[in-house]
Amino acid sequence: MTMVNGFTATDAEHLSQEERGLIARRDQTLGPAYRLFYERPLHIVKGEGVWLYDADGKRYLDAYNNVASIGHCNPHVVNAICEQVKVLNTHTRYLHEGILNYADKLLATFPSYLNHVMFTCTGSEANDLALRIAKQYTGGTGVIVTELAYHGITDLVSAVSPSLGAGVELGTFVRKVRAPDAYRLGVENVARVFVEDVRAAIDDMRANGIKPAAILFDGIFASDGVLSDPAGFAKDAITLAKQEGLLYIADEVQSGFGRTGSHLWGFQRHGVEPDIVTMGKPMGNGQPIAAAVMRSDVVEEFGRTARYFNTFGGNPVSCAAANAVLDVIQNEGLLRNCASVGAYLKAGIEELAKRYEVIGDVRGAGLFLGVELVSDRSTKTPDADATRQVVNGLRERGVLISSAGPMENILKVRPQLIFQRAQADIFIETLDSVLGDLK
Ligand code: PMP
Numbered sequence: 001m002t003m004v005n006g007f008t009a010t011d012a013e014h015l016s017q018e019e020r021g022l023i024a025r026r027d028q029t030l031g032p033a034y035r036l037f038y039e040r041p042l043h044i045v046k047g048e049g050v051w052l053y054d055a056d057g058k059r060y061l062d063a064y065n066n067v068a069s070i071g072h073c074n075p076h077v078v079n080a081i082c083e084q085v086k087v088l089n090t091h092t093r094y095l096h097e098g099i100l101n102y103a104d105k106l107l108a109t110f111p112s113y114l115n116h117v118m119f120t121c122t123g124s125e126a127n128d129l130a131l132r133i134a135k136q137y138t139g140g141t142g143v144i145v146t147e148l149a150y151h152g153i154t155d156l157v158s159a160v161s162p163s164l165g166a167g168v169e170l171g172t173f174v175r176k177v178r179a180p181d182a183y184r185l186g187v188e189n190v191a192r193v194f195v196e197d198v199r200a201a202i203d204d205m206r207a208n209g210i211k212p213a214a215i216l217f218d219g220i221f222a223s224d225g226v227l228s229d230p231a232g233f234a235k236d237a238i239t240l241a242k243q244e245g246l247l248y249i250a251d252e253v254q255s256g257f258g259r260t261g262s263h264l265w266g267f268q269r270h271g272v273e274p275d276i277v278t279m280g281k282p283m284g285n286g287q288p289i290a291a292a293v294m295r296s297d298v299v300e301e302f303g304r305t306a307r308y309f310n311t312f313g314g315n316p317v318s319c320a321a322a323n324a325v326l327d328v329i330q331n332e333g334l335l336r337n338c339a340s341v342g343a344y345l346k347a348g349i350e351e352l353a354k355r356y357e358v359i360g361d362v363r364g365a366g367l368f369l370g371v372e373l374v375s376d377r378s379t380k381t382p383d384a385d386a387t388r389q390v391v392n393g394l395r396e397r398g399v400l401i402s403s404a405g406p407m408e409n410i411l412k413v414r415p416q417l418i419f420q421r422a423q424a425d426i427f428i429e430t431l432d433s434v435l436g437d438l439k
Contacts, residue, residue, distance in 0.1 A: 005391050005402045007036035014040050037402060039392045047072025050416055050423055052400065061399045063415040063427055066254060066368075069282035069325075070334065071418045076324045077285045084320035092119065092314050102319040105326055107293065109264050114277060114293050119314025121288045123253035123280030124152025129308075130276045130292045131156055131214060134247040136305075137298045140211030141173040144201045144241065148179060148406050150223040151216060151251055160216060163223040173210055175201035179224035179406075180233055183361040183372060184380065187230055194237040202244050215241040215248050219255030219266020225405035226370025226412060228260070228363055234270040242275075247298060250274035253290070254368070257282045258329050258417055261339030261366025269365060282417075287321035289314065334417040341419050342366040348428035349413075356435045358386050367419060370404070371411035382407035386438055393434035399427055 012020055022043065026034065042060070046053040049071040052060045062072070070077070084098065092099060103117050120126045135141055143160050145151070150163040158164055159171035170176075177197035180190045198215065205212050215238060221227035238248050255266025256279040267274050275298055280290030291314070302308075312318070329335065346362060346369055353359035360374035373390065375383040387409045394401055404412045415423070 003035045004404055004408045005037055005388070007038060007041045011039040019043065038395050039388075040395070042395070042400075049073075050419060059398065060395075061423060061426055061430075063399055063413055063419070063423075064401045065416050066259060066414050067281050068286050069257060069259070069417045070285050070328045070332075071416055074285055074324075074328065076328050077287070077321050080320040080324035081287060081317055084317045089315055089317045091309075091311060093309065096316055098316045098323070099314055099319045102323045102326075105323060106291070109326070110277065110293055111273065113295055114274070116296050116299055117291050117293045118299070118308060119318075120280075120290045120292070120310050121312050121318075122152070123251075123278060123290050124154050124157050125310065125313070126253070126278035126280055126290045126292045127151045127157045127160075127216070127249070127251060128154045130249045130278050130294070131160070131216070132306075133276065133292075133294065133299055133302045134214040134249060136302045138211070138213040138245060138247060140213035140246075142202075142205040142210040142212035142214075142246075143171070143174050144198060144212070144215040144246070145174060145176060146179045146217065146221060146224050147176045148224045149176075149216070149218060149221075151218070173205075175205055177201055177237075179221060180227050181225060182227070182229050182233075183363070190230065191233040191236055194233060195240055198237040198241055202241070202246070212241075212244065212246045215246050216251060217249075218251045218253070219269075220260060220365065220368050222254040222368070222412070223404060225372070225410045226364050226368060228269070228365040228368075228370075231262075231269045231365070232271050235272050238270070238272045242273075247275040248272065249276045249278060252277055252279045253281050257325070258335045258338050259366055259368050259414075261335065261342045264329075264335065266365075283325065284318055284321040285325045287318050288312065289318035289322050329417065332418075337419075338366040338417045341415075341421060341424055342369070344421055345369065345413070345415070345419070345424040345427065348424060349431070352428065352432055352435065358383060358435065358438065364413070367415050367417060369411075369413040371413060372405070373409050373411065382409035384408040387411060389438055390431070390434050393437065394430055397430050397434065399430045 043055045044052045052062050148163045150161045151157045180194045182190045250267040276294040278292050283289050349362045361372040363370050373383045373386045375381045387403045402412045404410045
Protein backbone atom coordinates (compact mmCIF):
# COMPACT_ATOMS: atom_id res chain seq x y z
CA MET A 1 0.00 0.00 0.00
CA THR A 2 1.48 3.36 -1.04
CA MET A 3 1.24 6.57 0.97
CA VAL A 4 0.78 10.19 -0.08
CA ASN A 5 4.30 11.63 -0.46
CA GLY A 6 5.79 8.20 0.25
CA PHE A 7 9.14 6.97 -1.03
CA THR A 8 8.94 3.98 -3.38
CA ALA A 9 11.73 1.59 -4.27
CA THR A 10 11.61 2.79 -7.91
CA ASP A 11 12.98 6.13 -6.64
CA ALA A 12 16.09 4.41 -5.25
CA GLU A 13 18.25 5.13 -8.31
CA HIS A 14 18.49 8.82 -7.22
CA LEU A 15 20.12 7.83 -3.97
CA SER A 16 23.68 7.60 -2.76
CA GLN A 17 25.26 4.28 -1.84
CA GLU A 18 25.02 5.19 1.84
CA GLU A 19 21.33 6.11 1.66
CA ARG A 20 20.54 2.88 -0.14
CA GLY A 21 22.41 1.01 2.57
CA LEU A 22 20.35 2.63 5.33
CA ILE A 23 17.11 1.87 3.49
CA ALA A 24 18.11 -1.76 3.07
CA ARG A 25 18.93 -1.99 6.78
CA ARG A 26 15.61 -0.39 7.64
CA ASP A 27 13.68 -2.83 5.48
CA GLN A 28 15.56 -5.71 7.03
CA THR A 29 15.05 -4.67 10.63
CA LEU A 30 11.77 -2.71 10.68
CA GLY A 31 9.98 -4.85 8.10
CA PRO A 32 7.57 -4.00 5.31
CA ALA A 33 4.93 -1.76 6.97
CA TYR A 34 7.02 1.40 7.37
CA ARG A 35 7.11 4.27 4.85
CA LEU A 36 9.60 7.08 4.23
CA PHE A 37 8.75 10.61 3.05
CA TYR A 38 9.92 12.07 -0.30
CA GLU A 39 11.39 10.66 -3.50
CA ARG A 40 14.79 11.24 -1.89
CA PRO A 41 14.28 10.35 1.77
CA LEU A 42 15.85 12.61 4.33
CA HIS A 43 18.53 11.56 6.78
CA ILE A 44 18.04 14.11 9.54
CA VAL A 45 20.53 14.20 12.39
CA LYS A 46 19.80 17.46 14.24
CA GLY A 47 17.03 19.96 14.85
CA GLU A 48 16.99 23.49 16.22
CA GLY A 49 13.99 25.83 16.26
CA VAL A 50 12.41 25.79 12.78
CA TRP A 51 15.45 24.12 11.19
CA LEU A 52 16.39 20.51 10.57
CA TYR A 53 19.90 19.42 9.52
CA ASP A 54 20.79 16.40 7.43
CA ALA A 55 23.87 14.19 7.72
CA ASP A 56 25.77 16.43 5.26
CA GLY A 57 25.01 19.54 7.31
CA LYS A 58 22.43 20.91 4.87
CA ARG A 59 19.64 22.76 6.64
CA TYR A 60 15.92 22.52 5.89
CA LEU A 61 13.12 24.89 6.86
CA ASP A 62 10.64 22.67 8.66
CA ALA A 63 7.21 23.79 7.49
CA TYR A 64 5.64 20.47 8.36
CA ASN A 65 5.86 19.87 12.04
CA ASN A 66 2.97 19.59 14.40
CA VAL A 67 4.95 17.70 17.03
CA ALA A 68 7.93 19.93 17.79
CA SER A 69 5.47 22.79 17.37
CA ILE A 70 7.31 25.20 19.67
CA GLY A 71 10.62 24.47 17.96
CA HIS A 72 12.98 21.54 17.69
CA CYS A 73 14.86 21.03 20.96
CA ASN A 74 13.04 23.94 22.59
CA PRO A 75 15.33 24.81 25.54
CA HIS A 76 12.46 25.21 28.06
CA VAL A 77 11.19 21.73 27.25
CA VAL A 78 14.67 20.19 27.19
CA ASN A 79 15.40 21.76 30.55
CA ALA A 80 12.09 20.63 32.09
CA ILE A 81 12.70 17.05 30.91
CA CYS A 82 16.29 17.01 32.20
CA GLU A 83 15.41 18.45 35.61
CA GLN A 84 12.59 15.97 36.17
CA VAL A 85 14.38 12.90 34.81
CA LYS A 86 17.26 13.56 37.22
CA VAL A 87 14.85 13.36 40.16
CA LEU A 88 12.12 10.84 39.41
CA ASN A 89 10.22 9.15 36.63
CA THR A 90 7.46 6.83 37.75
CA HIS A 91 3.76 6.72 36.84
CA THR A 92 0.26 7.76 37.87
CA ARG A 93 -0.08 5.19 40.67
CA TYR A 94 1.88 7.34 43.09
CA LEU A 95 0.87 10.75 44.36
CA HIS A 96 2.79 13.41 42.46
CA GLU A 97 2.25 17.18 42.33
CA GLY A 98 3.77 17.55 38.87
CA ILE A 99 1.04 15.42 37.30
CA LEU A 100 -1.72 17.27 39.13
CA ASN A 101 -0.29 20.72 38.48
CA TYR A 102 -0.17 19.99 34.78
CA ALA A 103 -3.68 18.48 34.82
CA ASP A 104 -5.00 21.66 36.47
CA LYS A 105 -3.20 23.89 33.99
CA LEU A 106 -4.47 21.89 31.00
CA LEU A 107 -8.07 21.72 32.26
CA ALA A 108 -8.04 25.49 32.81
CA THR A 109 -7.76 25.91 29.01
CA PHE A 110 -11.14 24.20 28.49
CA PRO A 111 -14.72 25.22 29.23
CA SER A 112 -15.29 24.44 32.91
CA TYR A 113 -17.72 21.56 32.23
CA LEU A 114 -14.77 19.53 30.82
CA ASN A 115 -13.22 18.69 34.13
CA HIS A 116 -11.37 15.36 33.99
CA VAL A 117 -8.21 14.47 32.14
CA MET A 118 -6.89 10.96 31.52
CA PHE A 119 -3.33 10.61 30.22
CA THR A 120 -2.07 8.33 27.47
CA CYS A 121 1.13 8.19 25.38
CA THR A 122 -0.35 8.59 21.90
CA GLY A 123 -3.27 10.17 20.12
CA SER A 124 -4.39 6.69 19.07
CA GLU A 125 -4.65 5.60 22.67
CA ALA A 126 -6.55 8.76 23.57
CA ASN A 127 -9.09 8.13 20.79
CA ASP A 128 -9.32 4.46 21.70
CA LEU A 129 -10.07 5.38 25.31
CA ALA A 130 -12.58 8.05 24.25
CA LEU A 131 -14.46 5.52 22.10
CA ARG A 132 -14.51 2.93 24.86
CA ILE A 133 -15.93 5.51 27.26
CA ALA A 134 -18.50 6.69 24.70
CA LYS A 135 -19.61 3.12 24.02
CA GLN A 136 -20.07 2.41 27.69
CA TYR A 137 -21.86 5.70 28.41
CA THR A 138 -24.31 5.44 25.51
CA GLY A 139 -24.70 1.67 25.40
CA GLY A 140 -24.19 2.01 21.64
CA THR A 141 -21.42 1.10 19.23
CA GLY A 142 -22.02 3.24 16.12
CA VAL A 143 -19.40 5.86 15.19
CA ILE A 144 -19.64 8.63 12.58
CA VAL A 145 -16.45 9.87 10.88
CA THR A 146 -15.58 11.76 7.70
CA GLU A 147 -14.83 9.88 4.51
CA LEU A 148 -11.04 10.14 4.74
CA ALA A 149 -10.64 10.47 8.49
CA TYR A 150 -7.54 9.38 10.36
CA HIS A 151 -7.76 8.74 14.09
CA GLY A 152 -4.95 6.29 14.81
CA ILE A 153 -3.60 2.79 14.82
CA THR A 154 -5.22 0.56 17.43
CA ASP A 155 -7.67 -2.09 16.30
CA LEU A 156 -10.61 0.09 17.34
CA VAL A 157 -9.41 3.44 15.95
CA SER A 158 -8.00 2.01 12.73
CA ALA A 159 -11.52 0.69 12.15
CA VAL A 160 -12.77 4.32 12.23
CA SER A 161 -9.91 5.60 10.01
CA PRO A 162 -10.89 5.22 6.34
CA SER A 163 -7.73 7.06 5.22
CA LEU A 164 -5.67 3.97 6.11
CA GLY A 165 -6.78 2.45 2.83
CA ALA A 166 -8.66 -0.50 1.48
CA GLY A 167 -6.42 -2.98 3.32
CA VAL A 168 -7.66 -1.74 6.71
CA GLU A 169 -11.26 -2.74 7.07
CA LEU A 170 -13.75 -0.19 8.37
CA GLY A 171 -15.85 -1.41 11.26
CA THR A 172 -19.39 -2.50 10.45
CA PHE A 173 -20.41 -0.03 13.18
CA VAL A 174 -18.90 2.94 11.26
CA ARG A 175 -20.74 5.36 8.99
CA LYS A 176 -18.87 7.90 6.85
CA VAL A 177 -20.06 11.39 5.98
CA ARG A 178 -18.72 13.47 3.09
CA ALA A 179 -15.74 15.65 3.89
CA PRO A 180 -16.92 19.22 4.51
CA ASP A 181 -15.07 20.56 1.48
CA ALA A 182 -16.10 24.15 0.70
CA TYR A 183 -14.03 24.21 -2.52
CA ARG A 184 -15.95 21.36 -4.09
CA LEU A 185 -19.32 21.52 -2.33
CA GLY A 186 -19.57 25.31 -2.41
CA VAL A 187 -18.99 27.37 0.70
CA GLU A 188 -22.71 28.04 1.13
CA ASN A 189 -23.51 24.29 1.13
CA VAL A 190 -20.95 22.87 3.53
CA ALA A 191 -22.94 23.14 6.75
CA ARG A 192 -26.15 21.87 5.14
CA VAL A 193 -24.50 18.85 3.46
CA PHE A 194 -22.77 18.01 6.71
CA VAL A 195 -26.06 17.95 8.65
CA GLU A 196 -27.81 15.94 5.94
CA ASP A 197 -25.05 13.35 5.92
CA VAL A 198 -24.99 13.05 9.71
CA ARG A 199 -28.78 12.65 9.70
CA ALA A 200 -28.51 9.91 7.06
CA ALA A 201 -25.68 8.17 8.95
CA ILE A 202 -27.68 8.04 12.18
CA ASP A 203 -30.81 6.80 10.36
CA ASP A 204 -28.81 4.14 8.52
CA MET A 205 -27.24 2.86 11.74
CA ARG A 206 -30.63 2.58 13.38
CA ALA A 207 -32.14 0.89 10.32
CA ASN A 208 -29.39 -1.72 10.66
CA GLY A 209 -29.81 -2.27 14.38
CA ILE A 210 -26.74 -0.30 15.38
CA LYS A 211 -27.15 2.06 18.30
CA PRO A 212 -25.08 5.21 17.68
CA ALA A 213 -22.43 6.06 20.26
CA ALA A 214 -20.22 8.88 18.96
CA ILE A 215 -19.43 11.39 16.28
CA LEU A 216 -15.67 11.74 15.98
CA PHE A 217 -14.15 14.64 14.04
CA ASP A 218 -10.67 16.03 13.55
CA GLY A 219 -10.88 19.77 14.33
CA ILE A 220 -9.19 20.74 11.02
CA PHE A 221 -10.11 17.65 8.93
CA ALA A 222 -6.42 17.28 8.08
CA SER A 223 -6.44 13.94 6.26
CA ASP A 224 -9.61 14.92 4.38
CA GLY A 225 -7.58 17.77 2.86
CA VAL A 226 -7.33 20.53 5.53
CA LEU A 227 -10.92 21.78 5.72
CA SER A 228 -11.48 24.81 7.87
CA ASP A 229 -14.07 27.15 6.44
CA PRO A 230 -16.47 28.67 6.95
CA ALA A 231 -15.72 28.60 10.69
CA GLY A 232 -18.77 27.19 12.43
CA PHE A 233 -19.80 24.84 9.62
CA ALA A 234 -19.73 21.82 11.94
CA LYS A 235 -22.08 23.32 14.52
CA ASP A 236 -25.45 22.16 13.19
CA ALA A 237 -24.27 18.62 12.45
CA ILE A 238 -22.77 18.22 15.90
CA THR A 239 -25.82 19.73 17.60
CA LEU A 240 -28.00 17.23 15.74
CA ALA A 241 -25.78 14.30 16.73
CA LYS A 242 -25.85 15.34 20.37
CA GLN A 243 -29.65 15.72 20.30
CA GLU A 244 -29.78 12.16 18.98
CA GLY A 245 -27.82 10.95 22.00
CA LEU A 246 -24.34 10.59 20.45
CA LEU A 247 -21.30 11.87 22.27
CA TYR A 248 -19.19 14.32 20.31
CA ILE A 249 -15.50 13.46 20.50
CA ALA A 250 -13.31 16.32 19.27
CA ASP A 251 -10.03 14.92 17.96
CA GLU A 252 -7.59 17.76 18.62
CA VAL A 253 -4.45 15.78 17.86
CA GLN A 254 -3.88 18.03 14.81
CA SER A 255 -5.87 21.16 15.61
CA GLY A 256 -5.05 21.49 19.31
CA PHE A 257 -2.55 23.57 21.22
CA GLY A 258 -3.03 26.74 19.20
CA ARG A 259 -2.54 25.35 15.71
CA THR A 260 -5.56 27.12 14.18
CA GLY A 261 -4.51 30.52 15.54
CA SER A 262 -7.76 31.97 16.81
CA HIS A 263 -8.22 29.60 19.75
CA LEU A 264 -6.21 27.05 21.64
CA TRP A 265 -8.60 24.30 20.50
CA GLY A 266 -9.94 23.72 16.99
CA PHE A 267 -13.50 22.93 18.14
CA GLN A 268 -13.76 26.47 19.52
CA ARG A 269 -13.67 27.85 15.95
CA HIS A 270 -16.88 25.96 15.33
CA GLY A 271 -18.64 27.14 18.48
CA VAL A 272 -19.40 23.57 19.56
CA GLU A 273 -19.23 21.74 22.89
CA PRO A 274 -17.46 18.38 22.84
CA ASP A 275 -18.21 15.71 25.42
CA ILE A 276 -14.67 14.36 25.10
CA VAL A 277 -11.57 16.02 23.63
CA THR A 278 -8.53 14.02 22.57
CA MET A 279 -5.06 15.46 22.02
CA GLY A 280 -1.47 14.41 21.49
CA LYS A 281 1.26 15.27 18.98
CA PRO A 282 2.42 18.78 20.06
CA MET A 283 1.42 18.24 23.69
CA GLY A 284 4.97 17.38 24.82
CA ASN A 285 6.84 18.88 21.83
CA GLY A 286 8.11 15.37 21.04
CA GLN A 287 8.03 13.80 24.50
CA PRO A 288 5.28 11.14 24.19
CA ILE A 289 2.21 12.40 26.00
CA ALA A 290 -1.42 12.53 24.95
CA ALA A 291 -4.75 12.76 26.73
CA ALA A 292 -8.50 12.62 26.73
CA VAL A 293 -10.36 15.42 28.52
CA MET A 294 -14.02 14.88 29.33
CA ARG A 295 -17.16 15.76 31.23
CA SER A 296 -17.08 13.97 34.54
CA ASP A 297 -20.44 12.22 34.11
CA VAL A 298 -19.46 10.48 30.87
CA VAL A 299 -16.63 8.63 32.61
CA GLU A 300 -18.40 7.92 35.89
CA GLU A 301 -19.60 4.42 35.11
CA PHE A 302 -16.43 3.58 33.18
CA GLY A 303 -14.41 4.58 36.25
CA ARG A 304 -16.58 2.44 38.51
CA THR A 305 -16.44 -0.65 36.37
CA ALA A 306 -13.07 -0.47 34.60
CA ARG A 307 -9.65 0.20 36.07
CA TYR A 308 -7.51 2.60 34.02
CA PHE A 309 -3.73 2.54 34.05
CA ASN A 310 -1.36 3.49 31.24
CA THR A 311 2.18 2.64 32.32
CA PHE A 312 3.91 5.59 30.68
CA GLY A 313 0.89 7.83 30.16
CA GLY A 314 1.23 11.03 32.17
CA ASN A 315 4.49 10.11 33.85
CA PRO A 316 6.24 12.96 35.70
CA VAL A 317 8.81 13.54 32.93
CA SER A 318 6.16 13.72 30.22
CA CYS A 319 4.03 16.00 32.39
CA ALA A 320 7.05 18.27 33.00
CA ALA A 321 7.58 18.53 29.24
CA ALA A 322 3.89 19.18 28.58
CA ASN A 323 3.81 21.78 31.34
CA ALA A 324 6.70 23.62 29.70
CA VAL A 325 4.96 23.47 26.31
CA LEU A 326 1.80 25.10 27.64
CA ASP A 327 3.89 27.74 29.44
CA VAL A 328 5.76 28.60 26.25
CA ILE A 329 2.56 28.78 24.16
CA GLN A 330 0.92 31.04 26.74
CA ASN A 331 3.90 33.15 27.85
CA GLU A 332 5.42 33.72 24.44
CA GLY A 333 2.18 34.70 22.70
CA LEU A 334 2.34 31.82 20.25
CA LEU A 335 -1.39 31.83 19.56
CA ARG A 336 -1.10 35.44 18.39
CA ASN A 337 2.00 34.59 16.39
CA CYS A 338 0.27 31.62 14.79
CA ALA A 339 -2.70 33.77 13.76
CA SER A 340 -0.61 36.61 12.36
CA VAL A 341 2.18 34.65 10.64
CA GLY A 342 -0.43 32.16 9.41
CA ALA A 343 -2.46 34.97 7.81
CA TYR A 344 0.73 36.43 6.30
CA LEU A 345 1.76 33.06 4.86
CA LYS A 346 -1.72 32.42 3.49
CA ALA A 347 -1.81 35.88 1.86
CA GLY A 348 1.59 35.17 0.28
CA ILE A 349 0.33 31.90 -1.22
CA GLU A 350 -2.82 33.67 -2.42
CA GLU A 351 -0.57 36.16 -4.24
CA LEU A 352 1.16 33.24 -5.97
CA ALA A 353 -2.29 31.90 -6.94
CA LYS A 354 -2.74 35.04 -9.06
CA ARG A 355 0.26 33.99 -11.16
CA TYR A 356 0.03 30.22 -11.08
CA GLU A 357 -3.14 28.68 -12.51
CA VAL A 358 -2.25 25.36 -10.91
CA ILE A 359 -3.25 26.73 -7.49
CA GLY A 360 -6.99 26.03 -7.31
CA ASP A 361 -7.64 26.80 -3.66
CA VAL A 362 -5.78 28.14 -0.63
CA ARG A 363 -7.38 27.39 2.71
CA GLY A 364 -6.74 26.62 6.34
CA ALA A 365 -6.56 28.35 9.67
CA GLY A 366 -3.62 29.66 11.66
CA LEU A 367 -0.49 27.76 10.71
CA PHE A 368 -2.25 24.82 9.10
CA LEU A 369 -2.79 25.52 5.42
CA GLY A 370 -3.99 23.42 2.51
CA VAL A 371 -3.14 24.38 -1.07
CA GLU A 372 -5.11 22.46 -3.65
CA LEU A 373 -3.42 21.97 -7.02
CA VAL A 374 -5.53 21.45 -10.14
CA SER A 375 -4.76 20.98 -13.83
CA ASP A 376 -7.85 23.00 -14.80
CA ARG A 377 -9.43 25.59 -12.55
CA SER A 378 -12.84 25.43 -14.21
CA THR A 379 -13.21 21.67 -13.75
CA LYS A 380 -11.12 21.58 -10.54
CA THR A 381 -9.35 18.50 -11.89
CA PRO A 382 -6.91 17.35 -9.18
CA ASP A 383 -3.24 17.49 -10.18
CA ALA A 384 -1.44 14.86 -8.12
CA ASP A 385 1.59 14.94 -10.40
CA ALA A 386 2.16 18.68 -9.88
CA THR A 387 1.67 18.15 -6.15
CA ARG A 388 4.34 15.46 -6.08
CA GLN A 389 6.70 17.71 -8.05
CA VAL A 390 6.11 20.65 -5.70
CA VAL A 391 6.58 18.65 -2.50
CA ASN A 392 9.79 17.10 -3.80
CA GLY A 393 10.99 20.32 -5.46
CA LEU A 394 10.64 22.17 -2.16
CA ARG A 395 12.49 19.36 -0.39
CA GLU A 396 15.38 19.65 -2.87
CA ARG A 397 15.50 23.40 -2.21
CA GLY A 398 15.49 22.97 1.56
CA VAL A 399 11.84 23.44 2.54
CA LEU A 400 9.78 20.62 4.02
CA ILE A 401 6.05 20.10 3.57
CA SER A 402 3.88 17.15 2.57
CA SER A 403 0.60 16.47 0.80
CA ALA A 404 -2.86 15.12 1.60
CA GLY A 405 -6.36 14.57 0.36
CA PRO A 406 -8.29 11.83 -1.42
CA MET A 407 -6.69 12.71 -4.78
CA GLU A 408 -3.22 13.40 -3.31
CA ASN A 409 -3.30 16.93 -4.73
CA ILE A 410 -3.29 19.13 -1.65
CA LEU A 411 -0.12 20.67 -0.29
CA LYS A 412 -0.14 20.33 3.47
CA VAL A 413 1.69 23.29 4.97
CA ARG A 414 2.03 23.12 8.73
CA PRO A 415 4.93 25.17 10.09
CA GLN A 416 5.73 25.38 13.76
CA LEU A 417 3.92 27.90 15.94
CA ILE A 418 7.18 29.87 16.29
CA PHE A 419 7.39 30.51 12.51
CA GLN A 420 8.34 34.11 11.72
CA ARG A 421 7.54 36.35 8.74
CA ALA A 422 11.11 36.06 7.48
CA GLN A 423 10.68 32.30 7.32
CA ALA A 424 7.30 32.68 5.64
CA ASP A 425 9.12 34.80 3.03
CA ILE A 426 11.64 32.00 2.44
CA PHE A 427 8.74 29.61 2.03
CA ILE A 428 6.93 31.83 -0.49
CA GLU A 429 10.09 32.55 -2.52
CA THR A 430 10.96 28.87 -2.69
CA LEU A 431 7.42 27.85 -3.59
CA ASP A 432 7.44 30.55 -6.29
CA SER A 433 10.59 29.13 -7.85
CA VAL A 434 9.36 25.52 -7.66
CA LEU A 435 6.01 26.44 -9.26
CA GLY A 436 7.93 28.35 -11.95
CA ASP A 437 9.86 25.17 -12.78
CA LEU A 438 6.80 22.87 -12.94
CA LYS A 439 6.80 20.66 -15.99
N1 PMP B 1 -5.84 11.73 15.30
C1 PMP B 1 -5.36 12.53 14.33
C2 PMP B 1 -6.26 13.59 13.76
C3 PMP B 1 -4.04 12.38 13.88
O1 PMP B 1 -3.57 13.16 12.92
C4 PMP B 1 -3.23 11.37 14.47
C5 PMP B 1 -1.79 11.18 14.05
N2 PMP B 1 -1.45 11.56 12.79
C6 PMP B 1 -3.79 10.56 15.45
C7 PMP B 1 -5.08 10.79 15.86
C8 PMP B 1 -3.00 9.44 16.08
O2 PMP B 1 -2.00 9.93 16.91
P1 PMP B 1 -0.72 9.02 17.26
O3 PMP B 1 0.09 8.88 16.02
O4 PMP B 1 -0.03 9.80 18.35
O5 PMP B 1 -1.24 7.74 17.76
